[in-house]
Amino acid sequence: MPLPRLLPGLAHQIAGGDQPRPLWRHPATIAAAALALTLGAVPFLPDSSGDDGSRPGGIAPAADATPAPSGAGPGEVTPEMQAEIDRVVAAGSRLDRAQGRTATADASVRCATFEGQRYCLGFGWTHQSRKALAARLDAPTPAGREQTGDLDADGLLARASRRTSTERAEAERAELTAAARAVGKVWLLRHEIQGVPLPDDFAQQHPDLALDGVSARTFGRKYPRKDKILTSRVARAQNETWWCGPATMQAIGWSSQGTRKTQSYWARRLGTTSAGTSITDMVRVVNNKTHYDAKRFAGPYVVLDISDFSFRQWYRLMMRHIHDYRAPVVLHPVLLKQYYPYLDDDASGHFQVGRGFDQNPGGNRQIGYFEPWDQSKFDPSEPAISRVQWRNAYRSYRANLDHFQRNVGV
Known part of the structure; x- marks a missing residue:
């Protein structure tokens, strides 16, 4: 049955000392990163078989598997980028005069x-029009669903209205600056996954990211049948109904730092409230608090709209991140029974830790992930849900597309 939200007064507020920091600053020391790599080499604990019949177990990469290039490091904010950031932040003054849901959205x-790529606040890198995204945000949030902790449209609009002009400008400037510094990675992802040609001056603009003439079609042509990262012992169920974000971040942070921190620790860093956590905050904290944004892994994480991704492109993005980058994906589905048969009730938008794939030549392609939601923890009459899941990847793709934001953290 649907669970009531707690009063806003019980919300966790972000601590003053947890402001975003430059991308090059990380609390994980070199030793901690080495420990994380060591954990990655430890044999994985047995994973539970899914209802779809997938069988866990490691498969060594094939001899002709795709090479493992490094990720893209953060770039510089040019004067042109800074002017664009200033323009978008200044336009936020419209919120001070907005009346009603549609105007606020x-x-x-x-x-x-930035360099021909569009970034929209709250939605990430996208090819969708601003009006189309505003319409998604304006659409009513479906009623009667359990809330697991993703900040829905109602929560995003309430936060936008609640922030002071100074708070809003500071948060938006940080989000846009991080996005501008990661535009090179976005171009590479679209080139490698979707086959979008790189700009003629890409090598000049991003000399450290030049592909040395390697074609986009080379990437991802040969992947092993199955691969996975992260030991299953970092997966824990969320401790509050609205903590899917902190529980997801706990697993990612634990695997990076080699030390388990509490979900309340991650809730404070994420700015989680009883309304939930936003995906932009998930990406911000992955970049600020783990080593996965280092160039030898995924590079700076970005929020990427997958509205125009085919299933094959979406699945290749998963394989690229897991096999080549050795870095987890922040999955962002809507938690509906039609996609996740272990659910007793339909639920809200949600976060999961993407950490494996199985191309499963004899059947449906699978995706491996950590599921923080365990409905039995909050209603003992409902079936328990395992942390480790191997499920039909196409259903996860559809669940991602059915979320009003249609994005992932990669």
Whole structure:
């Protein structure tokens, strides 16, 4: 049955000392990163078989598997980028005058263009129009679903209205600056996954990211049948109904730092409230608090709209991140029974830790992930849900597309 939200007064507020920091600053020391790599080499604990019949177990990469290139490091913010950031932040003054849901949604969704790629606040890197995204945000949140902790449209609009002008400008400037510094990675992802040609001056603009003439079609052509990262002992069920974000971040942070921190620790860093956690905050904290944003892994994480990704492209993105980057994916589905048969009730938007794939030549392609939601923890009459899941990847793709934001953290 649907669970009531707690009063806003019980919300966790972000601590003053947890402000975003430059991408090059990380609390994990070199020793901690080495420990994380060591953990990655430890044999994985047996994973539970899914209802779809997938069988866990490691498979060594094939001899002709795709090479494992490094990720893209953060770039510099050019004067042109800074002017674009200033323009978008200044336009936020419209929120001070916005009246009603539609006007607030329209004023909230503002977009910047960096080197030909569009980034829209709250939605990430996208090819969708600003008006289309504002319409998604304006659409009513479906009623009667359990809330597991993703900040839904109602929560995003309430936060936009609640922030002072100074708070809003500071948060938006940090989000846009991080996005501008990661535009090189976005171009590479679209090139490698979707086959989008790189700009003629890409090598000049991003000399450290040049592909040395390697074609986009080379990437991902040969992947092993199955691969996975992260030991299953870092997966824990969320401790509150609205803590899917902190539980997801706990697993990612634990695997990076080699030390388990409490979910309340991650809730404070994420700015989680009883309304939930936003995906932009998930990406911010992965970049600030783990080593996975290092160039030898995934590079700076970004929020990427997958509205125009085919299933094959989406699945290749998963394989690329897991096999080549050795870094987890912040999955962002809507938790519906039609996609996740272990659910007793339909639920809200949600976060999961993407950490494996199985191309399963004899059947449906599988995706491996950590599931923080365990409905039995909050209602003992409902079936328990395992942390380690191997499920039909196409259903996860559809669940991602059915979320009003349609994005992932990669």
